[in-house]
Amino acid sequence: MNEERTKDLLEQTPGIDVLVELIKIDPNSLNASGRVDYLAALERQGGWLQALMQIAIVAVAGSEPSADRGNYSDVDDPQREEIASALNLAPVTAQSRIDVARVLTQHLPATCTALANGEISSAQATVIAKESSALLRRGIDPDQLKYLEATAIAYSEFHTPAQVTHKVRSIVAKMDPVEFEVGVSQAAQARRVTITPQPYGMAQIMALLPASEAQSVWLAIDKLARANRDKNMAAVMANASPVANASPLSSRGDHDPLPDFIVANIEPLTLDQLRADALANIAEQFLVNSSDQNLAHGRPVTLNLTLDLPTFLGLNENPGLLAGFGEIPASVARTLASDAKWRRFITDPISGNLLDYGRLTYEPPQALVDFIVARDRRCRFPGCRQPARVCDIDHAIPWEKGGETSQENLGLLCRRHHRMKTHGGWKLLSYADGSCEWTSPEGKQFRLEARRIDEIA
Numbered sequence: 001m002n003e004e005r006t007k008d009l010l011e012q013t014p015g016i017d018v019l020v021e022l023i024k025i026d027p028n029s030l031n032a033s034g035r036v037d038y039l040a041a042l043e044r045q046g047g048w049l050q051a052l053m054q055i056a057i058v059a060v061a062g063s064e065p066s067a068d069r070g071n072y073s074d075v076d077d078p079q080r081e082e083i084a085s086a087l088n089l090a091p092v093t094a095q096s097r098i099d100v101a102r103v104l105t106q107h108l109p110a111t112c113t114a115l116a117n118g119e120i121s122s123a124q125a126t127v128i129a130k131e132s133s134a135l136l137r138r139g140i141d142p143d144q145l146k147y148l149e150a151t152a153i154a155y156s157e158f159h160t161p162a163q164v165t166h167k168v169r170s171i172v173a174k175m176d177p178v179e180f181e182v183g184v185s186q187a188a189q190a191r192r193v194t195i196t197p198q199p200y201g202m203a204q205i206m207a208l209l210p211a212s213e214a215q216s217v218w219l220a221i222d223k224l225a226r227a228n229r230d231k232n233m234a235a236v237m238a239n240a241s242p243v244a245n246a247s248p249l250s251s252r253g254d255h256d257p258l259p260d261f262i263v264a265n266i267e268p269l270t271l272d273q274l275r276a277d278a279l280a281n282i283a284e285q286f287l288v289n290s291s292d293q294n295l296a297h298g299r300p301v302t303l304n305l306t307l308d309l310p311t312f313l314g315l316n317e318n319p320g321l322l323a324g325f326g327e328i329p330a331s332v333a334r335t336l337a338s339d340a341k342w343r344r345f346i347t348d349p350i351s352g353n354l355l356d357y358g359r360l361t362y363e364p365p366q367a368l369v370d371f372i373v374a375r376d377r378r379c380r381f382p383g384c385r386q387p388a389r390v391c392d393i394d395h396a397i398p399w400e401k402g403g404e405t406s407q408e409n410l411g412l413l414c415r416r417h418h419r420m421k422t423h424g425g426w427k428l429l430s431y432a433d434g435s436c437e438w439t440s441p442e443g444k445q446f447r448l449e450a451r452r453i454d455e456i457a
Helices: 002-011 016-023 032-061 077-087 091-107 109-116 122-138 142-156 161-175 177-190 211-237 271-289 330-337 366-376 415-423
Strands: 192-198 202-208 320-322 326-328 354-356 391-395 410-414 427-430 436-439 445-448
Touching (some): 002 032, 016 032, 032 091, 077 091, 077 415, 091 109, 109 142, 122 142, 122 161, 142 161, 211 271, 366 391, 366 410, 391 415
Antiparallel strands (some): 427 436, 436 445
């Protein structure tokens, strides 16, 4: 009975009445086919809710971008930060949501209708909107836009968002080959490199480059990887320790060679692993050779590791904390610590908040700078992930208004959020433990708690 009811709800136009009926059904009470129908029905409801979300986003952000105030505020700064703070989004994600909502609600009515009816997913609607936005900026013919939209919606019925993306791009390239050439040139202006933390002490670096430059990077790391592989193979053949990034079982030195049966069973590193090592080696060599240049807050660019003393001494196995990324295993932390310069920090044993920076005397300004950088680690605007090395040290109460140069009144802000605080109508209250309270121009309040020194910022 419930299976038939679920199938019927799947075929109905999404809306609050259908959603209420779905909530009454326990999916665990359905057979295998019914559970699939139930999931598909909920997905259609998600499209309806997302269509409402587009309208709500435009209601907050406005149908048109806000004015660019030059040094004081970028386009959409107030609206973007309101949405980012309310939805716990990064500012760049909030801006993307605003851009997509404006395109969908003002230029792609058929896509909005298909989304609200559950005919396409939110991801597919977003793809159509993003790929159409560049055409709208160029002034695409309305008939061409309708053709593109209709084709994309029809194609979405049996294809993934990635496949829809390729389909739309193919249509666009064929519509105007000359503009496609121009678009390729403009795309090169968006080249960038990003880093994203991953589980288990890993991080992912993504580079968006013109094809020729990407090929140069690839050839460089591939050449170094193959050279290291050849050295490792030669070392194994000579019954000696491989020279780079080998298994710990092989690292016994030339005077204590491994038995043949062990050497024969050492699994050689793959080229993928060697390429990753080669990229890291190239970057490490550059940092070593430029350690006295481009200092950040009076210090060289460094890897910052937090590790408790018992673990450092091998008496405990607590994970270490690599600034900007998160926990890494104790064994990896000790390896990094073995060739490091250390600074002592004292923390509250209960809260973990930074209390002192380990100096017997107060030494302004560098001692206080070191303290603020160690305490905050990142911009302290809600959701911002800009690291300390690119942030300003800001007076919460401006110096010219009587603000003190103290740990209570100082904190890290990236340049954009620094400008917003100074000129964009945002208010900041700062406290001695590093916590702070923001008030938006619309009166919304956001509390940022103090950051424990042993947790990722």
